[in-house]
Amino acid sequence: MPIIFLSPSTQEWNSYVTGSGSEEYNMNLLADALVPYLVSNAIQYKRNTPDMTAASSIRLANQGYYDFYLALHSNASGEGHYGENRGILAFYYPGSRQGERAAEIFVRNLKTIYPLPDQVAARPTTTLGEVRQPHCPAVLLEIGYHDNFADARWIEGNREAIARQLGRSLTEFFGLPFIEPMETRYGTVTLSSGSLLLRSRPEREAGVVTRMPAGASVSVHGEWQGWYVVHYGVYVGYAAAQYIQLG
Numbered sequence: 001m002p003i004i005f006l007s008p009s010t011q012e013w014n015s016y017v018t019g020s021g022s023e024e025y026n027m028n029l030l031a032d033a034l035v036p037y038l039v040s041n042a043i044q045y046k047r048n049t050p051d052m053t054a055a056s057s058i059r060l061a062n063q064g065y066y067d068f069y070l071a072l073h074s075n076a077s078g079e080g081h082y083g084e085n086r087g088i089l090a091f092y093y094p095g096s097r098q099g100e101r102a103a104e105i106f107v108r109n110l111k112t113i114y115p116l117p118d119q120v121a122a123r124p125t126t127t128l129g130e131v132r133q134p135h136c137p138a139v140l141l142e143i144g145y146h147d148n149f150a151d152a153r154w155i156e157g158n159r160e161a162i163a164r165q166l167g168r169s170l171t172e173f174f175g176l177p178f179i180e181p182m183e184t185r186y187g188t189v190t191l192s193s194g195s196l197l198l199r200s201r202p203e204r205e206a207g208v209v210t211r212m213p214a215g216a217s218v219s220v221h222g223e224w225q226g227w228y229v230v231h232y233g234v235y236v237g238y239a240a241a242q243y244i245q246l247g
Contacts, residue, residue, distance in 0.1 A: 001200055001209065001236050002174045003044040004068040005061040006031055007130060010052055014076060017083065018152045024050055026146070026155060027072045030166075033159045036181035037167025040222035042229045042236050043174065058133045068102065068173065069138035070166075071130040074146040074155060082147045087119030089142040091131050094124035098137035102173045106139060109165040109172075113158065114144075141166075177202060179222035179229060187228075187246040189216040196244070198237040202227035209237040218244060 008031040014023035028050060038045050046064065048057040054071075061069055077085045090106045092099035103122035111117040125131060131138045143162060144151035155162070171178045189196045195211035202224055212218065212232050222229035223241065230239045 001042050001044055002067045002170075002176075003046070003065075004038070004070055004170065005057075005064075005066045005134070005136075006034070006038075006045045006047040007054070007057045007061070007069065007071040008048070009071075009073045010048065010050055010054065010057070011073075012050070014074075014146065016074075016146045016152045016156075017149050018156065020152070020156050023074050023146055026074065027143075030072055030143070030155075030159050030162060033163035034166050037163060038170070040179045040181040040229060041167060041171050041176055042222070042238065043170055043176075044236055054130055058129060062133070062135050066134075066136045068170070069130065069134040069136055070170075071138070071140040073140060073142050074144050074151075075142035076145060076147045083145075083149065085145050086116055086148050086151050087121070088114055088144060090120075090122045091125045091128055091140040091142070092122065093131040093138065094126065096131075096137055099131060099139060100124070102137060102139045102169070105169045105172050106141060106166070109169045110143075110162070113161050113165055115150075115154065175201075177224050179224050182220075182222055185220045185246050187218055187220055187244040189214055189218065190243055190245045196239055198230060198232055198235055198239050200237055202238040206238070210235045212239065220244065220246065 008027035009023045012022045012024040090103035092103040191214040198209040199206040219231045220228045227238045
């Protein structure tokens with residue numbers, strides 16, 4: 001199953017013009033809102049912490065194996081131009097085809113909710129470490145300008161909608177169906193004997209993640225066309241719903 005490194009901003013010194021807190025604070029709230037979409041769509045994640053920096057986040061990501069690196073930021077105009085700009089930028093490293101593809105997916109989905117869709121764009125860059133240095137495809141999102149009152153208010157009032165489009169974009173990138181979050185439920189594998197296959201996709205011929213014996217306890221985090229998104233110990237995947245009895 002895919003696993004991403006989630007890196008919300010650690011810039012506690014960048015204040016929102018609305019007084020709602022820092023870039024670090026607001027991007028961590030957005031990451032909090034994104035997590036249920038990751039869980040419901042069988043996307044595993046590792047997340048940085050506010051005491052880290054962009055550099056230490058990259059180092060931690062590169063110590064493991066991740067399929068994608070997602071950095072969440074909000075933007076600010078240069079000195080003398082505070083408050084003048086609006087928009088969303090999805091940065092990727094030039095030459096990274098998967099990074100570019102992901103950036104374009106984020107742009108397409110965020111255009112549907114941002115009030116100025118023409119101001120949502122993907123851009124290559126060689127200057128941002130969070131797209132240049134990770135060992136996996138990476139995108140750094142600058143979601144609005146926190147020195148612009150309208151953008152800051154939009155971010156604060158639309159965290160759930162933004163998170164939903166980020167989750168949708170990640171499922172599209174990984175080729176998975178998009179599943180809305182649901183309240184976690186617990187169940188039991190109901191086979192009379194043998195084991196139930198936990199698969200990498202909600203398809204009968206998809207790769208097998210692990211086997212769950214009859215009577216195994218599982219947690220269910222999403223449902224799609226007869227399949228459950230299942231957590232079984234350290235394993236995450238899709239299992240046929242008909243063989244799981246929910247409590």
